[in-house]
Amino acid sequence: QLHLQESGPGLVKPSETLSLSCTVSGGAISSRSYYWAWIRQPPGKGLEWIGTMSYSGSTDYNPSVKSRVTISLDTSKNQFSLRLNSVTAADTAVYYCARRGDHGRAYDYWGQGILVTVSS
Amino acid sequence: DIQMTQSPSSVSASVGDRVTITCRASQGISTWLAWYQQKPGNAPKLLIFAASSLQSGVPSRFSGSGSGTDFTLTISSLHPEDFATYYCQQTNSFPRSFGQGTKLEIK
Numbered sequence: 001q002l003h004l005q006e007s008g009p010g011l012v013k014p015s016e017t018l019s020l021s022c023t024v025s026g027g028a029i030s031s032r033s034y035y036w037a038w039i040r041q042p043p044g045k046g047l048e049w050i051g052t053m054s055y056s057g058s059t060d061y062n063p064s065v066k067s068r069v070t071i072s073l074d075t076s077k078n079q080f081s082l083r084l085n086s087v088t089a090a091d092t093a094v095y096y097c098a099r100r101g102d103h104g105r106a107y108d109y110w111g112q113g114i115l116v117t118v119s120s
Numbered sequence: 121d122i123q124m125t126q127s128p129s130s131v132s133a134s135v136g137d138r139v140t141i142t143c144r145a146s147q148g149i150s151t152w153l154a155w156y157q158q159k160p161g162n163a164p165k166l167l168i169f170a171a172s173s174l175q176s177g178v179p180s181r182f183s184g185s186g187s188g189t190d191f192t193l194t195i196s197s198l199h200p201e202d203f204a205t206y207y208c209q210q211t212n213s214f215p216r217s218f219g220q221g222t223k224l225e226i227k
Contacts, residue, residue, distance in 0.1 A: 037216075047156075047164065047207055049216040062215040063121070096163055104169030105211035106154035113163050 002026040004097050004111035012091075012118050018084040022097030022111055029078045030055050035100035036080045037107060038071060040093040048093075052100065053080060087118045122146050122210050126219035132227040137198045141222045143191045143208035152212035155184055155193045158221075159204045168193065169211075198224075 008020035022036070029036065037052040051061035053071045061069050068085040084091060094113040101108035123146040133139050143153065151171035156164035166175045168184035171191055181196045195202055203226050208219040 046221045047209075047218040049209075049218065052214075052216075060214040064215075098163075103175075104154060104171075104173060105152065106166050106169035106175075106209070107156075107164075108166050108169075108175065110163035110165075 002099065002109045004099065004109055006095060006097050006111045006114040008114060008116070010115060010117060012087055012116060013120050014088055014118055015086055018082070018087050018091060018116055018118070020082045020095055020097075020114065020116070021079050022081070024078050024080070024099075028075075029073060029080060030075045032056075033102055036071075036073065037098045037100060038082045039096045039098055039107070041096070041113075042090075042093045050082065050084075050095075089118050092116065092118045121215055122149065122213060122217055124208055124210055124217050124219040126206075126208055126222050128222060129220065130223040130225060132225045133198055134227045135198050135200055137227075139195045139198060139224060141193045141206055141208075141224075143186075143193070143219050145189045145191075145210055145212075148188045149210045149212035151187045152210060153184075153186070153191050154209045154211055155182075156207045156209065157202075157204045158207065164207060167206075195224075200226075 003025045005023045012018045035054050038050040053059045070083045073080045096113045097111045098107040099109040125144045153171045155168040158164040172184045205221045205223045
């Protein structure tokens with residue numbers, strides 16, 4: 001059974017960089033079939049797709065954050081990461097990592113989510 | 121970018137009721153649509169992919185239909201554990217986008 005777990009600071013200061021990792025267990029992150037994604041949800045609001053990375057390293061990002069975001073894979077640790085620069089209070093959200101599975105390009109496995117608050 | 125619009129934003133229903141939620145895409149997405157269920161404090165859970173295919177382990181009372189721009193999620197007979205928020209997501213093109221959510225509440 002695949003398991004995803006987000007980790008990182010729960011509090012980030014405005015203008016600084018938000019850095020999160022997602023550790024994948026129960027399967028290899030380097031598998032050719034899968035893509036890995038970050039999705040966020042501001043408190044009390046809906047879901048926002050941030051971006052995705054394939055096993056080969058290709059990325060796609062939401063234009064709303066494209067100038068500030070980087071997603072990367074570390075196959076040696078079976079992890080993928082999110083970096084979001086120059087954060088503001090609007091970046092306060094629960095951040096989820098997820099896997100795009102084999103069917104319909106849908107996200108079939110999700111981490112439990114981590115709340116990141118941007119505040120001084 | 122493709123905009124996804126769900127209706128209604130909230131619905132009240134009783135155990136045993138049949139409920140239908142609709143999702144409309146701002147442009148055609150063939151059948152590249154997924155439905156998720158989210159309960160408070162939990163991550164979303166995949167219910168339906170490719171508009172009408174049931175994810176493994178999801179009860180058969182959930183069904184999806186549609187293609188192009190108009191889609192529906194139907195719960196044939198509500199169980200107590202079905203009261204949650206439901207999101208559609210287009211998986212046709214980047215950036216991926218979600219509907220705003222439909223909150224299903226107990227009447």
